[in-house]
Amino acid sequence: MFSERTGYIIWVNDVKSARSLEKYGSIHYISRKMHYVVMYMNSDRADEVVRNIQRLPFVKKIERSYRNEIKTEYERNVPDKTRFYSL
Template identity: 80%
Template sequence: MFSERTGYIVWVNDWKAARNLEKYGNVHYISRKMHYVVIYLNSERAEDTLRNVQRLPYVKKIERSYRNEIKTEYSSNVPDKTRFYSL
């Protein structure tokens, strides 16, 4: 039902021109101060799309986001230390 998506961070020279990246994928966030865009692309067509995005004159570099590879399930194997700090 849902296609697999991959996140990329696109560093740009001009954040106003970066709004044009919406036609290549799903723009999640645009940073005006640091001049980067977080964009999600379809995994099957990501390589072709990245080649086209890299050719744009306002794009400096593209980095892959590793957010989907970070473990989000946590276990509490550490003992609870709240009893040591109570009065």
């Protein structure tokens, strides 16, 4: 139902022209101070889209986000000690 999405951090020279990246994927955040764009795109077409984005004159560098590879499910092996510290 949902396609797999991949996040990319795109470092740009000009934030105003970074709005034109919307046609390549969905823009999640644009940092005006640090000049980068966080955007998500479909994983199956990500390689060719990254090649097209790299050719744009205002793009400095593209980094892939590793957020979907980080483990987000935690297990508690240590017993809860908060009840011992209550007043």
